[in-house]
Amino acid sequence: MKPDTTPAQNRPKTYRVKSFGCQMNVYDGERMAELLAEKGITEAPEGEDADLVVLNTCHIREKAAEKIYSDIGRLTKGKIQKKVPMIAVAGCVAQAEGEEIMKRAPAVSMVVGPQAYHRLPDMLDKAVQGERVTDTDMPAIAKFNALPQRKRRTPSAFLTVQEGCDKFCTYCVVPYTRGAEISRPYNDLLDEARKLIEAGAREITLLGQNVNAWSGENETGRTVGLAGLIHSLARLDGLERIRYTTSHPNDMDDALIAAHGEVAKLMPYLHLPVQAGNDRVLKAMNRSHTAQSYLRLLERFREARPDIALSGDFIVGFPGETEAEFEDTLSLVDEVRYAQAYSFKYSPRPGTPAATMDNQIAKEVMEDRLQRLQDRLNRDQLAFNQASVGKTCDVLVERKGKHEGQWLGKSPWLQSVWFEDEAQLGDLVAVELAEAGPNSLRGVVREVATV
Ligand code: 5AD
Numbered sequence: 420m421k422p423d424t425t426p427a428q429n430r431p432k433t434y435r436v437k438s439f440g441c442q443m444n445v446y447d448g449e450r451m452a453e454l455l456a457e458k459g460i461t462e463a464p465e466g467e468d469a470d471l472v473v474l475n476t477c478h479i480r481e482k483a484a485e486k487i488y489s490d491i492g493r494l495t496k497g498k499i500q501k502k503v504p505m506i507a508v509a510g511c512v513a514q515a516e517g518e519e520i521m522k523r524a525p526a527v528s529m530v531v532g533p534q535a536y537h538r539l540p541d542m543l544d545k546a547v548q549g550e551r552v553t554d555t556d557m558p559a560i561a562k563f564n565a566l567p568q569r570k571r572r573t574p575s576a577f578l579t580v581q582e583g584c585d586k587f588c589t590y591c592v593v594p595y596t597r598g599a600e601i602s603r604p605y606n607d608l609l610d611e612a613r614k615l616i617e618a619g620a621r622e623i624t625l626l627g628q629n630v631n632a633w634s635g636e637n638e639t640g641r642t643v644g645l646a647g648l649i650h651s652l653a654r655l656d657g658l659e660r661i662r663y664t665t666s667h668p669n670d671m672d673d674a675l676i677a678a679h680g681e682v683a684k685l686m687p688y689l690h691l692p693v694q695a696g697n698d699r700v701l702k703a704m705n706r707s708h709t710a711q712s713y714l715r716l717l718e719r720f721r722e723a724r725p726d727i728a729l730s731g732d733f734i735v736g737f738p739g740e741t742e743a744e745f746e747d748t749l750s751l752v753d754e755v756r757y758a759q760a761y762s763f764k765y766s767p768r769p770g771t772p773a774a775t776m777d778n779q780i781a782k783e784v785m786e787d788r789l790q791r792l793q794d795r796l797n798r799d800q801l802a803f804n805q806a807s808v809g810k811t812c813d814v815l816v817e818r819k820g821k822h823e824g825q826w827l828g829k830s831p832w833l834q835s836v837w838f839e840d841e842a843q844l845g846d847l848v849a850v851e852l853a854e855a856g857p858n859s860l861r862g863v864v865r866e867v868a869t870v
């Protein structure tokens with residue numbers, strides 16, 4: 420029998436939120452789940468059908484954006500779960516293509532943008548009456564004030580401190596889907612951090628599209644940047660680890676670099692995208708930094724915290740990128756020796772300046788460049804992991820492993836570490852790193868950590 424693809428109209432009792440893309444989406448997904456829980460809707464147990472499915476989408480690259488339509492198709496054809504659920508589309512595809520989704524996918528009841536999801540419960544009230552509702556307003560801070568208290572119980576938690584982007588890199592949709600840069604107020608962030616800690620968080624990762632552009636007034640009325648916020652968070656009892664992501668090279672200030680040498684709870688890890696190693700390409704990308712200024716910045720982080728693990732993002736095949744220009748990216752990688760990195764083929768995004776630039780690069784050329792770049796990045800990641808063998812460090816226990824008695828967690832350098840011993844979720848366990856693979860390390864429990 421052909422499944423009914425008209426929107427479901429019964430009030431849902433269970434939900435499932437599926438988040439794609441960046442960590443900010445994971446955070447937003449958690450907050451939507453908390454909102455739905457407040458309305459008495461419970462999370463569908465693993466493997467069981469949900470009455471309401473929220474697809475929290477990513478628009479950063481074409482592949483990510485197209486996924487949404489295949490997911491909607493599979494949901495309405497009964498391929499993901501037996502019963503066709505009520506469907507809400509959230510996230511950046513919702514923001515960018517709201518009307519188109521409504522036209523293309525009749526099974527979708529709600530389309531809600533990343534700055535409007537606090538209104539999801541009201542939208543749901545309309546959807547159960549059979550209305551199809553779209554809300555892609557961008558009131559930014561209003562969202563945070565309207566959200567319920569945090570209830571997330573995980574050893575490692577995300578906390579959005581900044582949203583949006585004013586940088587307008589020529590390939591990127593984020594300034595259009597997430598809007599202008601805004602910083603959440605200092606006091607709200609400390610309150611939310613306290614709630615997360617009370618609920619069991621021992622590590623907090625501060626999130627923002629340009630997290631290091633955050634600024635706010637502290638309790639004495641002084642304007643502080645991200646470093647000031649980190650110093651304040653470090654004074655909270657029960658919080659053991661602080662991380663932040665993603666930073667822009669141009670918003671890096673002396674205080675944040677210095678904090679890596681001053682704040683023991685700030686983990687020795689920095690994700691600082693560079694995108695390309697050639698100055699002409701960087702200029703065409705509107706990155707407003709050069710390869711040299713980026714390298715100099717990293718040097719200063721290494722001076723402040725010599726063991727810092729470096730991570731970055733790369734795009735290969737930006738319009739007009741020549742072979743020699745691409746090789747500059749390889750040279751930059753050789754110079755930095757990243758502990759970890761993310762690399763992508765350039766994907767033209769509708770409405771961005773680069774999408775209409777001449778000299779779009781052929782798919783095969785991009786694939787070849789991506790492979791060569793990833794070979795080097797993988798080489799360096801393995802080398803970094805291998806160089807960690809013999810070190811004893813704290814591992815924050817975040818999950819049970821596949822086997823009985825096995826635990827998984829993260830080293831200070833954000834490496835995945837597994838070990839077998841007595842432990843509990845949220846423990847900080849002193850572990851000697853005994854064996855390294857490309858993506859994880861095996862640890863052996865010791866008495867006291869040295870790092
Ligand atoms: N094509 C490919 N990669 C992109 N990114 C952003 N926009 C694009 C695009 N149009 C990458 C950048 C960014 C990361 C989050 O995604 O490397 O840092």
Ligand code: SF4
Binds near residue numbers: 587629
């Ligand atoms: Fe996109 Fe550039 Fe802003 Fe990062 S800094 S979100 S890549 S526009």
